[in-house]
Amino acid sequence: PVQSEQGVLGAIVGASNNDFEESKNILMNFCKDVFHFGDVGIGAKTKLISNFLSLGTATFVIETLKAAKHHNIDMQKLIDVARLAGCDFVKFQKRTPDICVPEHQKNKMRSTPWGDMKYIDYKKKIEFEKQEYDEIDEYCSKAGVQWFASVWDTESVKFLTQYSSIVKIPSALITNDELVIAARKNFKTLIISTGMSTENEIEHAVKIGKPDVIMHTNSSYPSDVNELNLNYILHLKNKYSNIDIGYSGHEYGLYTTVATVPMGAKWIERHITLDRRMWGSDHSSSVEPNGLFKLVMAVRNVEKAMGPGGPRKLYRSELEKRKSLRGDR
Incomplete structure (x- = not known):
């Protein structure tokens, strides 16, 4: 292909260290970027993830990054894949555990992959701190990928202003007026989720x-398919015609998420994981690599199938049928 002649391809490699070093110089003859993701098989898994990320406006959620660390896939390399795939954003979650965890929950014991520990210690262990966010910010800047986060407290709002102009309020906190106002005041783009909320609560947050x-x-x-109420997207579009409407899915399967595209969803978010059997509260309803590949193909095909709308367009492929069935010349 032309890209190989120009030397601008990107290669995602799964191989032993020795095999990678021996093959890298050969690959660099026709590739601009060559990434070593680990042993044999990792490259294929990562390629499927990159296919998902190449959606027009896709959200690369934090669950994927945790899964990546658990499976020894370097997070920075996943950001590289996001760049190569044309991903717009990488998304994290930011909390201050001492503020967010209720007092009666802090000292409760919890079983974790790192052993039994107090809930407050567990929440602190999985939280990215400034050094990690500095590294993320620097790497994303070099890679040309934007990132943002969901915020759970006003301290996190202050913390994130040094990095991004975009922020998201999770469903659990759109009734927190102080947080919503602080987020609006400090960020150019504000995203809110509407789960577990009444119409009045959503109206107030808006x-x-x-x-x-x-x-x-x-x-x-996972969400019950009978309770997804996808038609609510149409309600939101009609009610808030000057605001982009999106969909964040927590259900099993893909077709319901794909169905939101022709309904007008501009932003699509799904939690993604390398293995739904992994430890964690939402891995079971997340999408694995094979599912991501199918989801991307379906969304892209639906976007293409949407077409320009009316007036009715006569396609070239139909002209032959007009000739054979109507006798047109």
Whole structure:
């Protein structure tokens, strides 16, 4: 292909260290970037993830990055894949555990992959700190990929202003007026999710927050297909015609998420994982690599199938049928 002659391809390699070093110089003859992701098989898994990331406006959620660390896939290399795939954003979650964890929960013991520990210690262990965010910010900047996060407290709002102009309020906190107002005041683009909320609560959050994106979602993990109420997307589009509407899915399967595209969803978010059997509260309802590949293909095909709308367009492929069935010349 032309790209190989120009030397601008990107290669994702799964191989032993020795095999990678021996093959790298050969690959660099026709590739601009060559990434070593680990042993044989990792490259194929990562390629499927990159296919998902190449959606027009896709959200690369934090669950994927945790899974990547658990499976010894370097997070920075996943960011490289996001860049190569044309991903717009990488998304994290930011909390201050001492503020967010209720007092009665802090000292409760919890079984974790790192052994039994107090819940507050567990929440602190999985939280990225400034050094890690500095590394993420620097690497994303070099890679040309934007990143943002969901915020769970006003301290996190202050913390994130040094990095991004985009922020998301999770469903659990759109009733926290102080947080919504602080997020609106400090960020250019505000996204809110609407799960577990009443219509009045959503109206109030929209009134005080003036969000740029409203995400329809059901906050149960996994969500019952009978409770997804995808038609609510149409309701939001009609009610807030000047605001982008999106969808964050927590259900099993892919077809319901794909169905939101022709309904007008501009932002699509799904939790993604390398293995639904992994430890964690939402891995069972997340999408694995094979599912991601199918999801991307379906979304892209639906986007293409949407077409320009009316008036009716006569396609070239139909002209032959006109000749044979109508006798047109």
